[in-house]
Amino acid sequence: MKDPVNTTPCPAAALHDEAEAMQALFALLQHEQACLAAGNADGCAALLDAKAVRVTDLSELARMRYRQLAALGFAASEQGMQDWLATAPADTVRTWAALMAIARKAHELNRVNGLLLGQLAARNRQALTALGIGSDGKGLYGPGGQTDYRPPATARVIG
Numbered sequence: 001m002k003d004p005v006n007t008t009p010c011p012a013a014a015l016h017d018e019a020e021a022m023q024a025l026f027a028l029l030q031h032e033q034a035c036l037a038a039g040n041a042d043g044c045a046a047l048l049d050a051k052a053v054r055v056t057d058l059s060e061l062a063r064m065r066y067r068q069l070a071a072l073g074f075a076a077s078e079q080g081m082q083d084w085l086a087t088a089p090a091d092t093v094r095t096w097a098a099l100m101a102i103a104r105k106a107h108e109l110n111r112v113n114g115l116l117l118g119q120l121a122a123r124n125r126q127a128l129t130a131l132g133i134g135s136d137g138k139g140l141y142g143p144g145g146q147t148d149y150r151p152p153a154t155a156r157v158i159g
Contacts, residue, residue, distance in 0.1 A: 008072075009067070009068035009069075009071040009072055010068060011065045011068045011069050011072070011074075011081060011084055012088060012092040012095070012096075013068065014061050014064060014065065015065075015092065015095045015096060015099060016095065017061060018058065018061040018062070018065070018099055019095065019098060019099045019102065021054055021057045021058050021061060022058060022099060022102045022103055022106060023102055024054055025051065025054040025055065025058065025106055026102055026105060026106045026109065028047055028050055028051050028054060029051075029106055029109040029110055029113060030109065031043075031047060032044050032047050032051070032113050033109060033112065033113050033116065035047070036113055036116035036117060036120060037116065039120060039123070041120060041124075044117070065081065066080070069081060069084055072084065081096070
């Protein structure tokens with residue numbers, strides 16, 4: 001007779017995957033910061049899709065962890081994770097602590113990148129103003145060669 005398959009939910013099952021995804025996001029944020037420091041807006045734009053994928057991966061891993069916590073009777077939240085960790089093995093607690101440490105670093109790096117992005121945008125506005133191009137887009141040529149072109153009013157920000 002075969003051993004029964006363990007079907008008990010385990011919130012730690014994908015913690016290594018979550019830590020790897022967070023580390024990958026952190027690396028992307030570091031690359032973004034280098035682009036921002038160099039004034040390379042195109043380089044930053046090229047990172048948007050990769051950042052979105054990492055954030056989506058992290059969100060799904062967290063949702064899975066929350067479902068597992070709920071199945072065990074804990075709150076489906078970070079507080080529930082803290083409560084569950086009180087019963088977890090030491091290596092799981094260490095893995096969680098490492099994940100939270102890189103998450104805090106990524107959060108701070110993202111905050112700083114936001115400030116750098118604001119500075120880059122301000123410099124670009126100043127340059128456009130110096131060229132006689134107002135924030136309303138007057139003075140820009142559109143795809144048809146006409147001066148009635150209006151630049152897009154929205155920007156994508158992830159993080």
